[in-house]
Amino acid sequence: MADDAAARARTMWPLFEPIHAVTYFAPEALAAYEDAGLRGFWRGYFAGRAAPLGPVGPGPVVAAFFGFAPAMVARALPAVWGLAAPERALELRRTGATAALARLLAGHERAVERAAEALAPRAADLDGSGRVLAAANGTLGFPDDPLGRLWHAATLLREHRGDGHVAALVAAGLDGCETLALRAAVDLPRAELQPVRGWTDAQWQAAEQRLAERGLLARDGSATDAGRETLRTVEAATDRAAERPWQTLGPDEAADLMSLLTPLATACGSALRFPNPMGVPKPTG
Secondary structure (H helix, E strand, C coil), rough: CCCHHHHHHHHHHHHHHHHHHHHHHHHHHHHHHHHCCCCCCCHHHHCCCCHHHHHCCCCHHHHHHHHCHHHHHHHHEEEEEEEHHHHHHHHHHHHHHHHHHHHHHCCCCCHHHHHHHHHHHHHHCCCCCCCCHHHHHHCCCCCCHHHHHHHHHHHHHHHHHHHHHHHHHCCCCHHHHHHHHHHHHHCCCHHHHHHHHHHHHHHHHHHHHHHHCCCCEEECECHHHHHHHHHHHHHHHHHHCCCHHCCCCHHHHHHHHHHHHHHHHHHHHHCCCCCCCCCCCCCCC
């Protein structure tokens, strides 16, 4: 039964992740931050995603977001709170996300209502133990409108999964830059990972050297069998850590939810690029 729940967690991830991710990539979401004075992509990104934590400095965000270079986070935080306090940033991200979903999911209004009804209970009572971002978002409450409820449910589920993923990476002995360097040796382009997470060439090369010393990278920079197995172990642990919301979801209910979410995820996926730094695959349907 646990294996079934972990498999469902893996299956559901690419169906709710694109719904959440419009807040990073859709023009409506970006414009909401820009219009409020958060110029440039990263000010809005760090303000919106970190806002549930309160007016924090870079340290907690480096820890919770995990893959970002500390210097990159420090360029945005805590300075962004002088442009938009956390309460204002939360309002901006909600406004931008729902505006994006209204455009992307036009014509799917009934499906949005049904999806919000189905996902909200699975996201409402998530265990926040050891899950900083999921717990912080869980204190915010669900909006009343279907688009807002759907986006908030997707956000809770993705941050819950992401917190578990970070724990799995730490347990595997990987730091933020090492994780990206190993992924780049397996399935995601370095150009898609290094620049957008702020690591210098020297830091990246040092991470590759540490991975090579552990036998996870070969001399030519490719991942060894041990390196690939490390990532497989991490992904399996991530699925297990994310299984609790899906443990009571039976096969028929799971099939219905997948059928409901697939066209929504596909529509939202049009706002994303593939491959992407999150590693989420393109929805198929």
